[in-house]
Amino acid sequence: MAKGMREIKRSIKSKQNTKQITKAMEMVAASKLRRAQEAAVASRPYTDKLREVVASIASGSGNSKHPMLQSRSVKRTAYLVITSDRGLAGGYNANILRKVLMTIRENHQSADEYAVLVIGRKGRDFFKRRNIALADEITGLSDSPKFSDVKQIASAAVKGYEDGVYDELYLAYNEFHNAITQVPVLKRLLPLNQEQMSGAKSDYEYEPSPEDVLSVLLPRYAETLVFSALLEGKASEFGARMTAMGNATKNATKMIADLTLTYNRARQAAITQEIAEIVGGASAQQ
Amino acid sequence: MSTLRLEIVTPERKVYEKDVNMVVVKGVAGELGILPNHIPLVTPLKIAPVKAKIGNNDEFIAVHGGFMEVRKDKVVILAEAAELGSDIDVSRARLAKERAERRLAQKQSDYDAERAELALQRAMNRLDIAGE
Numbered sequence: 001m002a003k004g005m006r007e008i009k010r011s012i013k014s015k016q017n018t019k020q021i022t023k024a025m026e027m028v029a030a031s032k033l034r035r036a037q038e039a040a041v042a043s044r045p046y047t048d049k050l051r052e053v054v055a056s057i058a059s060g061s062g063n064s065k066h067p068m069l070q071s072r073s074v075k076r077t078a079y080l081v082i083t084s085d086r087g088l089a090g091g092y093n094a095n096i097l098r099k100v101l102m103t104i105r106e107n108h109q110s111a112d113e114y115a116v117l118v119i120g121r122k123g124r125d126f127f128k129r130r131n132i133a134l135a136d137e138i139t140g141l142s143d144s145p146k147f148s149d150v151k152q153i154a155s156a157a158v159k160g161y162e163d164g165v166y167d168e169l170y171l172a173y174n175e176f177h178n179a180i181t182q183v184p185v186l187k188r189l190l191p192l193n194q195e196q197m198s199g200a201k202s203d204y205e206y207e208p209s210p211e212d213v214l215s216v217l218l219p220r221y222a223e224t225l226v227f228s229a230l231l232e233g234k235a236s237e238f239g240a241r242m243t244a245m246g247n248a249t250k251n252a253t254k255m256i257a258d259l260t261l262t263y264n265r266a267r268q269a270a271i272t273q274e275i276a277e278i279v280g281g282a283s284a285q286q
Numbered sequence: 287m288s289t290l291r292l293e294i295v296t297p298e299r300k301v302y303e304k305d306v307n308m309v310v311v312k313g314v315a316g317e318l319g320i321l322p323n324h325i326p327l328v329t330p331l332k333i334a335p336v337k338a339k340i341g342n343n344d345e346f347i348a349v350h351g352g353f354m355e356v357r358k359d360k361v362v363i364l365a366e367a368a369e370l371g372s373d374i375d376v377s378r379a380r381l382a383k384e385r386a387e388r389r390l391a392q393k394q395s396d397y398d399a400e401r402a403e404l405a406l407q408r409a410m411n412r413l414d415i416a417g418e
Contacts, residue, residue: 147297207329216330
């Protein structure tokens with residue numbers, strides 16, 4: 001009996017260690033989540049303003065001839081997938097990657113019909129394991145990414161569309177609803193949605209011309225959308241990690257309680273047995 | 287003296303927000319001075335300092351590209367990066383300038399040259415604002 005008890009004791013110790021770690025990770029994720037949310041909010045004025053101006057140019061007069069507003073027949077689709085560098089975030093990466101993989105399998109027969117650009121180590125490793133070539137990748141982003149960090153991959157994707165390498169560009173990321181709900185979404189980034197563009201129209205003068213302004217603004221706008229998706233993805237990552245680690249801590253607590261109960265039972269059984277043996281020994285001597 | 291509100295916004299934050307008397311910028315088609323009650327206007331900007339006149343004082347902000355939206359009583363500048371003089375890392379800008387000059391001197395492919403040219407402009411813009 002004593003041996004079994006020692007094992008239970010060791011197992012309790014190890015669960016306590018795990019619990020400490022998950023608890024710490026939960027708290028770290030909670031504070032990073034707050035910062036990520038603030039960053040997402042801080043980026044909103046820029047995106048909103050850009051959308052407003054783009055919308056007012058695109059809706060005014062017949063200037064929506066710009067290639068980024070026109071859908072063309074699709075020969076090659078690009079997917080820009082936003083994942084995290086680190087795991088232990090529940091279903092965060094698995095959900096989005098499964099969604100992308102299923103879409104690819106459903107819609108494309110050969111590898112020539114799509115290209116994958118990925119942000120985050122988890123996504124990169126996932127596609128590498130499946131022998132899916134990556135057109136571009138970025139890993140090791142900080143927890144509060146800067147616009148310049150994603151500029152390269154975003155403009156590579158947008159330029160690919162402009163040059164006709166891709167005919168469609170999809171953005172896959174986890175949409176942040178609240179700290180416990182994140183929904184994986186696949187959104188079409190390019191060509192830009194015309195309905196979104198029909199905003200309030202205001203009469204501006206454009207210098208040098210509306211077409212020129214639009215051709216400067218549209219790529220910027222698409223890049224900005226990538227950046228705000230990334231910020232949202234970050235917020236989702238910390239939300240997912242916080243929830244996952246919260247659950248892990250709860251489970252560890254429960255296991256420790258169960259094991260402690262078993263341990264105490266075994267201890268009592270051992271004592272009872274000892275007493276019984278002593279009593280038995282004493283009565284045998286009489 | 288009437289004023290207009292100048293806002294400079296980057297994807298990360300709002301860099302500048304003040305009531306000013308006049309804004310002087312360098313647009314792609316030339317230099318522009320915006321006074322209150324200007325006609326609504328949108329124009330892309332060059333990588334250059336933006337000057338904000340408040341009374342008799344001038345404030346300079348390094349704005350790296352982007353574009354400007356003018357309304358009656360408000361000017362919004364959206365740029366991928368913008369810095370006040372006090373936020374500029376002078377030694378970093380100087381290094382960037384040297385690096386860009388070296389690259390330009392080496393005469394690489396067009397694309398690299400273009401990138402180096404832009405980097406050089408940004409660095410000079412920063413140094414300008416920081417008063418170096």
